[in-house]
Amino acid sequence: MLDFPRWKIWLIVTSLVVGVLLAVPTFFPERVFDRLPGFMQMKVNLGLDLSGGSHILLEANPADVAKQRLENMEEQVRTELRRGDPKITIGDISRRDGKLSFMIRDPSQVDAAVERIRPLTQGAGLTGQRDFNVEVVDSTTVVLTPTKAGVDAALNQAMDVAKEVIDRRINEMGTREPTILRQGSNRIVVQVPGLQDPAELKNLLGQTAKLEFKLVDTSANPSEVAQGRAPVGSEILPYPDNPSGVPYIAVKRQVMVSGEELTDAQQSFDQQNNQPIVNIRFNGAGGRKFGRVTSENVNRPFAIILDGEVLSAPNINEPILGGSAQISGNFTVKSADQLAIALRSGKLPVALTVVEERTVGPDLGADSIRSGVIACAIATAAVLI
Template sequence: MKKITWRGMSIATVILVALIYVLPTLANNCWPHKKINLGLDLQGGMHLVLEVQTEKAVETTIERTIHEIKQELRKKNIKHLGVSHNSDNSISIQVQNQADLESVNPVIADEFGNFEVSSTQKQGEKRTVVLKLPHAEVVNIKKMATDQALETIRNRIDAFGVSEPDIRLQGENRIQVQLPGIQETQRAKELIGRTARLNFQLVDETGDVKSAETSSPPPGDEILYQIQEDPVTGATSKVPYLIQKRVLLDGSSLTDAKVMIDSQFNEPYVSIEFDRKGARIFEQITGENIKKRLAIVLDKTVYSAPVIQDRIAGGQARITGNFTTEEARDLAIVLRAGALPAPVNIIEERTVGPTLGADSIRMGLLSMVAGGILVIIFMVIYYKGAGVIADIALLVNILLIGGGLAAFQATLTLPGIAGIILTIGMAVDANVIIFERIREELASGKTPAASINAGFDRAALTILDANVTTLIAAVVLFQFGTGPVKGFAVTLGLGIVASLFTALVLSKSIFQSMVSGKKTATLSI
């Protein structure tokens, strides 16, 4: 009796926990407030395929290397006539004579060993050395750019608050994004596709902005614009700035970005914090450029260009720009997640409406209910009282699958519903094996109690073998499958575990409670 009592309490606990997790899906505001997540095919949402412009990542690497070469040559007092970026993504370094070239070569070998010297050209006394990235290095940069873009987009979407997004690589430079249940599709696209490259650059106040607009900016400068909105009319205008190309500090040193409210103007702004190195550089920049304007540039747009009044220590700054709270929050998200290493283009976009999702749910549930009812009727007709026990186990099985989906916050998809329907058949199959063994034992003349024990003992190994091999297949499908296949694998795996519990533990306990302590001569099976 102790064994039965403890077993009964364990079964009741498992069923109660499953019921608690399923309840929020059936009724709102129930603890633990975790509904079963529905996939894109059930609740609607957005499907995107993004293409990472990996060539831009290579170009960015070249531009950064050019800046580093100039710094190294300046540091070692080596004169040069220019370091330029060629159309084939090679770098040309021009020097005055052979002696200067011999000074440049050790710098290239020591500091830029990942580049190879493709040629050395002569033009009178002048010498030009051409550096090129090896093919393997170009391939690696492109792969790293795609991997980093994937991680950055995943971080942005996680911060945005989408439940169970599906984000994965597709081919060499494409990323598939599925966002179930999302309503603000345009805002999500802007958040995902924003490059978010943050730079701090000085404003060139010695040059003439108007003449630079009409002709060309002075060497080392560029024209960037700030978007300003009239608070009364809502009209926007572009204010030009002459900005020095040299980037003093970029967003790679950021450790945090959060939305704050300005107490004076009651407007949101984004407060940013730098790491130790970034804080030291920022303090140095502000200390060396007092009374100059420092532009905060995000994706080639000037957000603000305040005058530096004093050295700023502590590694904190703010980005203002007449934001709404929503805009400030999205900006903080992309800054925290980091800049994309290369721009991304949306090459495929599909929006699945909630109507299609509702139809899918209705048809899926209808097929599940219809299949379940047919199985229940068959079991009662063929196995009589034992069939009723099998049907109780079947209903508990479905409850346990639902509780598992909610507890693990797995996503239920249309193929997942197919997995539940398959599980219904498999759960009954386990009971069929057991019942046939019990019938064999009864036919040999054993008592009902002995037949039940022998039937479960003889069937247990067969059931375990069949279910464990199917569980292995489900694990493989989950590990290597895509979204819909994973949804099927999740419900199949949960169903197998639930089937083992209901067939070998629950059904046996009900049978034993029926014959325990009673002199029963017959068994309805």
């Protein structure tokens, strides 16, 4: 007869009890699981093939990344040539055929302008190849042409950042164990086990969440705005809820404050009409900038722009110095909450389009689990016999 020491028996029994306590919660429904003690709130998260869920394939348009790079470079060129000593005066910057071009007013400053611009075309990748090639044509016209290495590096960086933003947004939803993978150069696969309706996920991930505050151009002629013509230094943006009835508005091109300077965003309700809103708070620099802009532009309308569309254009009645503000619009509670999540998680560097979505049922997974349980039972019985 085998004789086991008492301590070994207790060790085996204790190990079995602890193992059962940690394993059993996996099979509890959510309403029971949430009431368990903290040390028992651990479970094995089943994958999409076992529990079912949502599968979404997102795609970025490389042309959008290239366009954004040209816009950024245009602003950098303007700033660099304006702030240098001596100041270099240029004509209008043209963005055509994927290139930037502009004319130097003083021919004697062409070489100096090129020397100032070259550091902006920093090397891309390990080869050190520049993001843009700089050349002078017709003696006074400078042309910046994007290189393939620069375009590829920008797209790769944008997709890496987009993957991180998607991860933060899904985690804000409280969803467990999502799978987020890059596919090819411009696609991202998102799989969320247990989420049977992909609509909420699609709405959340399809939002770029690029928030901007710009001054409204009050000098613009309403009839010209309706025809899509804006004064120099301004642009026409869609404004679906414009009280004037014209679904467009002219705003200054300069971004006064951006969503990148936010520290928090929460869904709330307007105390005056009880409509859903989003309360936002700026960081120190953003709060000071917002306070300065509102102090210098009292009694002027201030446009709140999300993803290129004006949500509202309230009048600045007094300086807003507290470092916080609110975003109002035609929100539901759910859409306001989704916007708050998107703003907290950061903006996507490029717009993503849903090219494939499907709901995976748990039937196949349930069959696999059932077969596994039966196999374990048969194996255990065979060992005991």
